[in-house]
Amino acid sequence: SLVPTNTANTLGQIRIDHSQCPSRGNLYQIFVAPDSATENNAGGPQRTVYVGVSTDAKTGLPSFTFSDHKVFTNPTGSLGAKNGAGNIFPALATDDLGYLYAVWSDNSxxxxxxxxxxxxxxxxxxxxNSGATVGNANVFPWVAADANGHAVVVWLGDNMPGNSNDSSKLEQTCSNGTNSCWAKWSVYAAETVNGHSAAPAFAQYTASDHIIHYGTVSTGGLGGNANRNLADFFQVALDRQHRANISFADDHVHSPLCTSQSPGHCADNDPQSFREGVPYFTYQLRTNPHIVTSGVCAVAP
Structure with a gap:
């Protein structure tokens, strides 16, 4: 099993290396956990990001092993230590040359x-994330990779600071009785073509063409009182032209069921209107001209 075995882990994606490199077939599992069993027993936050690596899963034997490696531990007192590194969830990708990319959110x-x-x-x-998004609520990161160092990270971000679960900050009472002063959420994407360098450069874009959600966004699963309309419906994939394809949930308009679920409250800007997340899809129109498809495989440990 993955270690540390006595901690509460939050799992992200399982990834298999499909490259033509010697690493082909390696199995990877990203997860976050407290930094030690001692921290877990004390109710500590899931402040450390790990990746479990199996190099023998590809052998086809009935059992295989994992070696766990620490990606990063958020320092005591940081937002990552306060809010944890799940926010949900940590995400992982492998590119065509066997390089790995891990992403996570500290909720900010x-x-x-x-x-x-x-x-x-x-x-x-x-x-x-960059520009006006820095320090706001930024959650639900996902990542995809394909060519040499090419990776696209997507996430949900709002327009104001404060924890995504905090209604006292993100859902204040508006003077006009609407949700116009609530946090406004968009879908963001950031692309890099040198992802496995020590200092990768990202170009950030707003992928949604409208506000997709107002108010809080829950990162607590079924726990807590924050809004769960968007659930966990959010993914990104790269097509054969290396373009990002993004699916996400959106509840910026009221549900047709509002007449029965919230009688008298069916306006799009009414905080009491019944809403449901519905699937939306968008894709990148042009391939990044700086993508490099050849290169050297990731090395052995």
Missing amino acids: NIWFSSSSNQGAAWTAPVLV
């Missing part, structure tokens, strides 16, 4: 680290 910002030796060691985390 999105962080990125890479491994050039099959998960054994990781670069110092770099901030993905």
